[in-house]
Amino acid sequence: MTWLALATCLAWAVLLLGRGFFWLARDDDRDAALQPDPARWPAVAAVVPARDEAETIGETVRGLLAQDYPGPFRLVVVDDRSTDGTGEAALAAAGGDARLTVVRGQARPPGWTGKLWALEQGLAEALKGAPDRLLFTDADIRHAPDSLRRLVQRAEAGGLVLVSLMARLRCASAAERWLIPAFIFFFQMLYPFRWSNDPSARTAAAAGGCVLLDRAAFERAGGLAPMRGAIIDDCALARRMKGVGPIWTGLTERVESLRPYEGAGAIRRMVARTAYAQLGYNPAALVGMIAALALVFLAPPLLALLATGGPRWLGLLAWVAMAVAFAPTLRRFGLSSLRGFALPGIAATYMAFTLDSALAEWRGRGGMWKGEAGPRADRATGAH
Template structure:
């Protein structure tokens, strides 16, 4: 059958397993359940503190912060924007945006101590400040500075948590897909994330898979205290997944799905912008292990690159096994990608280009490892974080 034919058959088998045995990762119907009003008339809603860590976010705050200050949540709510050492006037911009029905508090904790990432130190500071309020929050909404919320977003999140006994409710915000490179890479980013952390497995009570999307995390304050977060994950570069794991280890129930009411307003207009976003943490996802890097590169090659190459080689060399197996694997791959493209309101014609996109992500991952070994790994907005064991 030849080496190419064997590789194509292996790839096809893997794709059938991914299609049927990986938690239906390709489906995009995991959304917040409809809970109606979430409260009977006259029943009080729990107090909520919204914590927004922000470092050099003056450009996007006018597009995101007003959406938090205009929430129609029926209970007590306050927004705490934590200015994490910004140099672009982030705090001043936030203060100018204050207004509406929700009280805004702008604060700054100073530089993070050794062993803390800036975002988690900002969350620790904001949560501590919120807990000193009256009333103290029963829920914490941890949301990034580039995330805009529909007016009913907070109410729906709390209603879902209360109705289903959830300690952590997280939504993967719909990211921007305005430019060519955003359309090529952003849906694939969410697709690959769901492949690693199938939402149905995350949401299974008592399941082993745990993940969250850091842009929008509603966390029961009691569960946060029980899990010791953010302090217990203070070194984590991929903080959302680490936080979800800590909550689950402490006995909490978690839920993760795609968002309908939450969107990112941050632009990634060029390939370089998206490259930096991915490469800063890709090697951390592999726990900075060269063996995992080699395995990941090999896996990406077999799963994503072999099918189109096998089809081409099989046609040119007259190998029906390579051509048929490669073509079928490529077809299954593209078919599983179509639902994500539709979620992003993009044409399904982009689906066959997934191998090219996967190649770019492979190169970003290798570059992430290269930067780490040159002392520039996990760099973001002027800070570089070591691997946890080196801190």
């Protein structure tokens, strides 16, 4: 029991001190207004993949076309075989603005994920204008009027080939308030932004809802085709781009997700889409991950509540450290720091989501995007 208690404390010491202080949630764009204006504002083309996004695409389009960006800008929306009038909603929101082009998407070829294939089709249109920068953003993202200008300022000032902002996720329903802050916390724990932003570190992270790319560097990295089957496409893109130049990823209040998660089931589906892919589809890695999470998140409260003597106090110490680490993320969402003591239960829920992700993969339903399984299902069915 003592060795278990010491192991949990050691684990939290490593997390607090040895992973780029990710838990402070300090890597954000609050300094964006301090970035200098570039000598020349580069031409930017934004590409938005959209399938059955009629409810949110209008706000996304209006926000992008209302950018106060001083340079040339155009927008390409890929209507990926929608059945709810997404393309028409995008055109209506643009109100005749000639900067918008809607591309009608074609069926996904084997080996491609649905989102990346939609982006690939949008790129074919966007690149006709030979833009200097490309913006990949989602159909459920609302951009503040200065979003693009601040992205470009940072990219140009730092010579960055990729700048990505982690959109502020909606946190209104009970399920969102309990589970969404932990999603941000766990993402940063896996991919510490401080490490990702360090050119000498191997870690590379991006958030797919908002990614600005240097077009020339993107082409040197091979474009989307080499990573066409990636389920965690944002981080795969970050790895490729970091191979050709410096990148930067951070939190923001300027870019906001409109996607509602009214219940835990919707959040489960979001997590389950990529969780097993994160483990390389490896059953041994799944077992190891569950054991590690149990040690880090479940053992501290169990020791604090059930053990006696030294192990009990060590368990309590680790539980307090856990709550302290979660507090900055909770405060970003306007939630009480006391919720940090519930992180063991929240972590257990995410462990269940990960197991569900593995089960979906084993059933040939892994990597679901808009009702369509990922490219590994193509191999299972013999498509090529």
